[in-house]
């Protein structure tokens with residue numbers, strides 16, 4: 001069904017309720033948005049429309065409205081504990097904000113650790129003086145240095161990190177910064193008033209709870225907060241891969257990719273078919289195919305001389321969907337900007353190279369990929385005032401989808417979003433809008449934290 005038609009239909013449905021007012025209608029008019037319902041202006045919380053774009057809908061059921069207990073409040077609530085979410089939460093807490101991070105798994109790192117996506121890419125690129133240069137600093141360097149110095153990662157340019165030590169280092173960083181964590185907790189909606197998120201709704205094993213926040217950071221990878229809040233965004237398709245680890249490889253063979261642990265190797269497995277990562281049926285089917293094929297592949301390999309002792313350690317517990325929703329931000333970074341050393345007045349960090357790619361008919365190799373600046377505006381939604389977006393769902397155009405999602409870029413956008421959220425959550429700025437931040441002050445704080453901003 002076309003979106004406008006759907007909104008009209010649903011609003012008409014809500015109007016029908018007005019004759020015999022229900023709890024749902026009252027709550028909607030009070031600005032409470034229940035996922036699956038539409039607001040009276042038809043603009044917010046229209047989650048069923050999002051489902052319709054990705055799945056075949058055969059009908060509707062109505063969930064009875066219910067009161068949701070508010071169990072905690074924080075200056076900043078961060079959705080998602082991947083690279084971006086940890087970086088955002090730690091940065092906000094180090095700036096003095098109270099922070100709660102909500103994570104649906106029971107570990108940190110998201111795709112990095114759970115998806116067995118081990119190399120931290122995009123830390124370097126070609127500088128303006130045409131030299132090979134470091135693009136990142138701040139939390140990205142802090143993490144990489146800790147992992148490398150302890151022998152938990154190898155390859156200083158793009159550290160290939162073992163997942164368990166990485167989870168440990170992320171956990172320690174979060175604990176030291178004083179961030180409260182909610183594991184096994186799924187962000188399930190938002191409660192808004194005007195253009196602000198008042199509460200983030202979370203499903204955990206006690207039931208649905210609400211967390212009150214002054215600022216929110218969407219680091220969910222899937223853009224859940226901005227989708228729930230009704231901010232404009234785009235849904236992209238990409239190929240999906242499943243990584244796995246094996247053990248027992250003799251150190252002489254070059255079989256699969258090396259890790260920091262002798263004998264252990266990892267590899268992604270998948271096809272180049274672009275899939276809709278928001279189609280849960282398709283993603284689940286693909287996950288099944290990958291798991292079965294990886295098992296068979298490893299059993300076959302064991303039959304070869306020299307590989308008798310290998311065994312499958314694990315198939316990644318986090319599904320390898322690369323990109324789904326991407327924010328339509330105040331300024332979406334473009335591939336052209338990134339290739340021309342474009343300088344932004346509101347720069348909040350930089351990123352670098354990834355794999356070789358074709359640009360204007362020319363192959364761009366690692367060392368020819370310019371370092372590129374990320375503007376603050378690419379983290380800012382068009383509608384919701386107290387929300388910032390970090391990680392693989394911030395605002396960038398289709399052409400730069402490959403580079404913009406790399407782990408170092410997620411750490412950089414996370415650090416900026418967390419630092420900015422802490423500034424905006426100050427009691428002296430009770431209704432601050434993410435748009436109105438003091439950019440020089442934000443840049444001063446980022447520089448002080450070691451983030452590189454200049455070419």
Ligand SMILES: Cc1cc2nc3c(=O)[nH]c(=O)nc-3n(C[C@H](O)[C@H](O)[C@H](O)COP(=O)(O)OP(=O)(O)OC[C@H]3O[C@@H](n4cnc5c(N)ncnc54)[C@H](O)[C@@H]3O)c2cc1C
Pocket residue numbers: 079080081082083084085102103104105108109110111112115117118119120121122185186187188219220221222224240241242243268319320321322390391392393405406407408410
């Ligand atoms: C197969 C594959 C290979 C890749 N290879 C590389 C590579 O070699 N090097 C590189 O640098 N990058 C690589 N990438 C990209 C990179 O890994 C990711 O883009 C990056 O890790 C994303 O970080 P993030 O924090 O934005 O999102 P995520 O890592 O997706 O983190 C989001 C977090 O939010 C949580 N979450 C989601 N929904 C909810 C919810 N409703 N409630 C609570 N929590 C929720 C998730 O559990 C997760 O922990 C690869 C990606 C894939 C898929």
